[in-house]
Amino acid sequence: AQKITQTQPGMFVQEKEAVTLDCTYDTSDQSYGLFWYKQPSSGEMIFLIYQGSYDEQNATEGRYSLNFQKARKSANLVISASQLGDSAMYFCAMREVLGFGNEKLTFGTGTRLTIIP
């Protein structure tokens, strides 16, 4: 079974600073994928970034980058130059392939990030 662990229930970060949100995972699959989602107080789930297990480069999307360390089974999210609008809950998730393009996601417990002006 797959498992995602997020050990930081909450973080407070000064505006404009970089922040790293931790995520470790456990799986016996050779092929898997890791996602980060943002959940603001309004409740919707916003896809941020994806890293495939065979991707050699760390994924980047604007201010978001994923620090993927396969041997350590970690997939930390780095947000550069944090903004007040980054305050939200952040979930790490792992993709389990079900076959024929189908998949399911296993989520971590999340980290609540608060950006301080």
Add this chain to the structure above:
Amino acid sequence: EPEVTQTPSHQVTQMGQEVILRCVPISNHLYFYWYRQILGQKVEFLVSFYNNEISEKSEIFDDQFSVERPDGSNFTLKIRSTKLEDSAMYFCASKGLAGPSGQFFGPGTRLTVL
């Protein structure tokens, strides 16, 4: 940009009543999902649906739950006889055929069972 929509945004029901949560996935997507998030907890997979049948379900998805794609656009989750512990945010998600680009989530329906 195409998006997943869900209705209603908030549903209040009495224990024992049936509820139907509705979703309109992205039009060319082939895989459809329901997830649940109890308040303050993590998001949990309920069921995946492909080619007009359930392809995977979790242990949460018991006989009280059912899913249906009644036409070419809607995807529904029915809870036959709601319990207090069914109170949660329910997310619908959809995914296209190709690539690991992730599932696109709807805004969620908050279900409150009294």
